Amino acid sequence: MATDLGELLVPYMPTIRVPRSGDRVYKSECAFSYDSPESEGGMYVCMNTFLGFGREHVERHYRKTGQSVYMHLKRHVKEVRRYLELNRDFNGDDYEYEDEAKLVIFPDHYEIPLPNIEELPALVSESVTIACDAVLNAGSAYKKQEADSWEDELQVSKHARSLRQHDSGVRIPPSGWKCAKCEMRENLWLNLMDGTVLCGKWFFDGSGGNGHALEHYRETNFPLAVKLDTITPDGADVYSFDEEEAVLDPYIAEHLSHFGIDMLKMHRNGNHTDNHVQTRASEWEVIQESGLKLKAVYGSGFTGIRNLGNSCYLSTTMQVVFSIAEFQRAYVGNLQRIFDYSPLDPTQDFTISPRMFKALVSKGHPEFSSNRQQDVQEFFLHFINMVERNSTGSENPSDVFRFIIEERIQCCQSQKVRYSQRVDYLMQLPVPVEAATNREEMIAYEIKRKDAEENMRAPPEPVRAHVPFTACLQAFAEPENVPEFWSPALQAKSAGVKTSRFASFPDYMVLQLKKFTFGLDWVPKKLDVSVDVPDFLDLNRFRSIGLQAGEEELPDLMPPIAVRQSFFCFSAPEIDESSVMQLAEMGFPLEACRKAVYYTGNMGAEMAFNWIIAHMEEPDFAEPLAIPAYMEPDLPSSSLATASPLDNQPPEESVAILTSMGFPRHHSIRALKAMNNNLERALDWIFTHPESEEESAGISDMIDSEPKDTSFSNTNTHSDSMLSPDQGLSSPRVRDGPGRYELFAFISHMGTSTMSGHYVCHIKKEGRWVIYNDHKVCLSERPPKDLGYMYFYRRLSSC
Numbered sequence: 001m002a003t004d005l006g007e008l009l010v011p012y013m014p015t016i017r018v019p020r021s022g023d024r025v026y027k028s029e030c031a032f033s034y035d036s037p038e039s040e041g042g043m044y045v046c047m048n049t050f051l052g053f054g055r056e057h058v059e060r061h062y063r064k065t066g067q068s069v070y071m072h073l074k075r076h077v078k079e080v081r082r083y084l085e086l087n088r089d090f091n092g093d094d095y096e097y098e099d100e101a102k103l104v105i106f107p108d109h110y111e112i113p114l115p116n117i118e119e120l121p122a123l124v125s126e127s128v129t130i131a132c133d134a135v136l137n138a139g140s141a142y143k144k145q146e147a148d149s150w151e152d153e154l155q156v157s158k159h160a161r162s163l164r165q166h167d168s169g170v171r172i173p174p175s176g177w178k179c180a181k182c183e184m185r186e187n188l189w190l191n192l193m194d195g196t197v198l199c200g201k202w203f204f205d206g207s208g209g210n211g212h213a214l215e216h217y218r219e220t221n222f223p224l225a226v227k228l229d230t231i232t233p234d235g236a237d238v239y240s241f242d243e244e245e246a247v248l249d250p251y252i253a254e255h256l257s258h259f260g261i262d263m264l265k266m267h268r269n270g271n272h273t274d275n276h277v278q279t280r281a282s283e284w285e286v287i288q289e290s291g292l293k294l295k296a297v298y299g300s301g302f303t304g305i306r307n308l309g310n311s312c313y314l315s316t317t318m319q320v321v322f323s324i325a326e327f328q329r330a331y332v333g334n335l336q337r338i339f340d341y342s343p344l345d346p347t348q349d350f351t352i353s354p355r356m357f358k359a360l361v362s363k364g365h366p367e368f369s370s371n372r373q374q375d376v377q378e379f380f381l382h383f384i385n386m387v388e389r390n391s392t393g394s395e396n397p398s399d400v401f402r403f404i405i406e407e408r409i410q411c412c413q414s415q416k417v418r419y420s421q422r423v424d425y426l427m428q429l430p431v432p433v434e435a436a437t438n439r440e441e442m443i444a445y446e447i448k449r450k451d452a453e454e455n456m457r458a459p460p461e462p463v464r465a466h467v468p469f470t471a472c473l474q475a476f477a478e479p480e481n482v483p484e485f486w487s488p489a490l491q492a493k494s495a496g497v498k499t500s501r502f503a504s505f506p507d508y509m510v511l512q513l514k515k516f517t518f519g520l521d522w523v524p525k526k527l528d529v530s531v532d533v534p535d536f537l538d539l540n541r542f543r544s545i546g547l548q549a550g551e552e553e554l555p556d557l558m559p560p561i562a563v564r565q566s567f568f569c570f571s572a573p574e575i576d577e578s579s580v581m582q583l584a585e586m587g588f589p590l591e592a593c594r595k596a597v598y599y600t601g602n603m604g605a606e607m608a609f610n611w612i613i614a615h616m617e618e619p620d621f622a623e624p625l626a627i628p629a630y631m632e633p634d635l636p637s638s639s640l641a642t643a644s645p646l647d648n649q650p651p652e653e654s655v656a657i658l659t660s661m662g663f664p665r666h667h668s669i670r671a672l673k674a675m676n677n678n679l680e681r682a683l684d685w686i687f688t689h690p691e692s693e694e695e696s697a698g699i700s701d702m703i704d705s706e707p708k709d710t711s712f713s714n715t716n717t718h719s720d721s722m723l724s725p726d727q728g729l730s731s732p733r734v735r736d737g738p739g740r741y742e743l744f745a746f747i748s749h750m751g752t753s754t755m756s757g758h759y760v761c762h763i764k765k766e767g768r769w770v771i772y773n774d775h776k777v778c779l780s781e782r783p784p785k786d787l788g789y790m791y792f793y794r795r796l797s798s799c
Contacts, residue, residue: 008110009103009124012069016047018131023050025138027073030054037099042074044104045135062106071135072111074100101136103128157240157247159223163192163255170195171260176456177228181212188229189213189239192255193222200227217241224249231256233263233284234751234758283528286784287748287760289771294778301765304775312774313376316761317383319772320745320792323763324508326397376747376759377426377512377790384425399733401425401510404503406544409482409496411554414489418554419547421503426510426790427476431529435471438463465529472513472531476500477542488557501544504736509539511791516753525753530786533746537793539739579605588612589622598625600683601657607683650677658682741793749789762788 009016019025027045029036035054037043044058045051047069053061058070076098103112114132117125177188177197184199187209191198198216199209213225223242226249230237236256240247249255253263285291301323305315321327387398405424410417436442445463452459477499485496515527547553575598582605583593596608596615615621650672657679658668663686671682744764751757760773762783769780 008105009069009112009120009128012105013124013127015067016069016128016131017050018134019050019138023138025050025135026052027071027135027138028052030057032057032060037073037075042072042100044070044072046070047103047131047135050135050138059106068106070104070106071132072102072104076100101132103132154246154248157224157238157243157249159240159242160247160249160251163224163251165192165255165258166194168195172197172228174458179209179212181215182210184209184212186229188227189225190228190259191216191220191222192224192226192238192249194220195259197228198225214241224255226252226256231261231263232751232756233282234756236263283787284750284758286782287750287787288773289778289780289782289784292781294771294781296776296778297770298777302770302777304772304777307774310374312759313374313379315774316747316759316772317376317380319761320747320763321383323745323765324397324400324794326395326400326507330391330395330397375516376749380510380790381425396733398425399735400507402733402735403506403509404734406501406503406546407498408501408544409485409498409554411485411487411489412495412497414487414494414554416487416489416552416554417547426512428512428514429472430475430514431467431527431531432471432475433465433467433527433529435475436465436467436529438466462528465527467529467531469532469534473542488555491557502539502542502739503544504734505539505543505739505795507735507737507795509537509739509741509793509795511793513789513791515749515789526749526751533743533785533788533791535743535785536796537741537743539741543739574602576602576604579608583608583612588616591624592616592622595625601679603683654679654682658686737795740796742796743785743791744794745792746783746785746788747790748784748787759789 025045027037027043027050030043030053031051033054033056035041035043035056039054041055044053044055046053046061046065046067048067049065051061053070062068062070101114103114103117104110105112112120117129117132119125120128172190172195178185179188179199180196182199187200188197189200190196191213196216198213199211200213201209201211217223217225221242223240224247225239225241227237227239236249236252238247238249238252239245256263305311305318307315322331384398384401388396391398403424404421407420407422408417409420442463442465445460448460451457479497479499482496482498485494486492487494487496511533513529513531513533515529517525517527575594579597579602580590580593583596584590586609588596592612592615593608596611597605600607600611650669654672654677655665655668658671663671667686668682671685672679675681675685745761747759747761749757749759760771762769762771762780762785764770769783771778771780771783
């Protein structure tokens with residue numbers, strides 16, 4: 001029998017490969033579905049391509065490629081480990097598994113259990129055994145993808161599970177901490193074994209200490225410590241002195257409770273962490289509807305998505321987007337065709353990958369390809385961009401979000417106007433905290449908070465600002481000043497104001513409340529606000545009306561060469577030393593700060609900080625500033641001399657400024673096009689839209705003649721092209737209609753900034769609100785519509 005099976009394998013021996021170092025072995029999830037080795041049919045791994053398939057899809061791969069030999073992996077639950085002493089819920093790590101593996105030859109499904117391979121003829125068994133062992137021992141393709149991202153994932157400490165905490169009776173107070181060995185009151189670390197509070201060492205971010213926490217470890221060998229001002233309901237910063245790196249502690253809640261700290265009642269607040277019991281329910285409790293007996297729901301449309309590690313921003317976006325009929329039709333109703341016409345490597349197909357989706361959609365993006373928390377609004381726009389790229393020649397479901405904004409700029413002195421149009425995909429609403437209806441209560445709280453901080457007392461109960469939604473709409477509609485406005489009518493700089501109105505209304509309107517801002521330490525933080533967002537929304541009063549009788553248009557003229565040269569023809573560089581010092585005080589190298597301020601054109605410390613974050617991994621980050629050669633004022637470039645008002649390209653002088661900062665020419669042109677040639681906003685666009693390797697390889701030869709750009713900004717100009725007034729509404733991709741909408745979904749954020757916290761979403765289905773919290777899906781009892789971050793409205797059909 002063994003000889004017969006060996007003879008069956010012989011014809012396929014040339015197709016059986018041994019995985020090399022660059023190969024990814026997809027053995028934990030099917031390329032088309034959620035099937036895994038734990039599924040009823042197990043997993044089939046192609047011994048040539050190393051792609052994995054569930055039972056339903058493996059024959060399709062065989063028919064398409066002709067590859068016949070697959071390794072069939074099946075995993076059975078053997079037993080559940082018992083951790084009763086931990087008094088915690090079971091999770092996936094609490095199971096022990098028994099694995100079964102065999103080779104299967106298609107199309108006749110001949111099976112060869114791996115232990116029987118040794119019985120095959122020596123010529124066959126030796127090479128097949130090597131290939132099978134290599135597949136079985138290969139790391140998960142997903143872990144390899146994570147390792148390839150630019151930031152390594154934190155690992156669980158080897159001390160976390162076995163940590164023996166001393167029963168010393170130590171209880172950590174909510175504030176007033178001080179190092180046990182010196183007077184330091186910042187950068188304090190709590191040793192998780194004996195409860196000693198000690199200072200850390202001096203770090204680049206400006207936090208300081210005398211190294212007493214490390215000294216304590218050397219004296220006691222107590223390995224784990226947690227930074228006190230980082231404890232929130234979603235985790236804390238833990239350091240292992242023994243392992244000499246930041247680590248994860250899956251039992252951090254239990255370890256902190258040993259010292260009287262309840263993580264679920266913690267929130268970050270300036271220089272201290274507060275764990276006093278609050279009478280007001282926390283944001284985490286309200287948004288997740290904690291304490292309520294929610295009824296779980298299952299089935300089509302009610303399936304959760306497991307958190308892959310800070311992936312809730314992705315899963316909430318997908319839950320909402322795929323509750324829209326157009327996306328269901330494009331990617332679910334058309335599923336069989338997608339499967340049949342998929343590429344040979346489905347892991348690179350945008351329309352398929354389930355778990356692979358995160359790796360694919362974030363490929364080439366330094367933020368979304370990492371394991372850090374992200375801004376769901378930025379990911380939504382990134383996802384729409386990916387849909388745009390992958391919908392060529394087929395239905396584009398993102399058209400349901402697409403609308404046109406008309407911008408009107410008026411010269412305050414001449415009163416002449418200019419109208420232009422741009423495409424957008426969401427409406428950003430400012431949140432004017434100064435319009436809060438409980439302003440007096442907020443002022444009283446701030447006085448009490450400062451007094452408590454000065455006297456080392458627990459802070460008072462926080463007060464959340466209540467901002468009317470009408471105030472947000474009013475702030476959106478108000479005219480805004482245009483900085484550095486050059487008036488063609490006056491041929492000089494003048495005061496200008498801009499207003500924005502809707503030239504079209506989409507089928508689905510997405511609103512984002514601009515809750516995030518920068519703190520004094522340049523870390524993004526969230527406004528603690530409640531906004532009475534309505535169930536029904538009427539935006540018709542914001543419909544644009546175009547050029548009015550009596551209005552005179554600004555002439556279509558370019559600035560004179562002498563004026564344009566003033567942007568880049570200067571005799572010596574100027575560096576804003578105050579901005580340099582602001583950055584240096586944060587702990588960054590002085591030369592890096594000087595370069596950041598210089599390369600961002602003295603636009604302020606915030607813009608320079610963004611430059612630092614984008615360039616701090618570069619090898620010459622802290623090298624002295626090398627000043628490039630300057631253009632002589634009396635020798636203008638030929639491109640400037642020949643520029644004309646009819647040019648479709650961005651002004652060459654603006655391109656020159658960006659390229660002199662070290663940005664690629666094609667990427668600079670894309671940024672200027674996306675931001676309507678506004679230099680400052682183009683620079684911000686570059687920082688928030690780093691080019692991928694694919695883009696840089698394929699776009700450099702064609703960007704100058706590209707008619708339009710499909711990139712987005714994180715400001716309220718997510719434009720992919722500027723349109724003339726008579727061009728936009730005639731586009732078949734713009735679905736105009738009445739501006740009356742009904743709320744059907746919203747995404748909420750919990751935490752203090754976009755860099756941390758957790759996202760959940762609520763979706764109205766079958767007349768009931770449903771909460772999606774990672775893999776848990778339940779009927780909502782009290783949907784917290786006033787605490788949302790992004791809101792999704794659909795057009796009312798009975799307008």
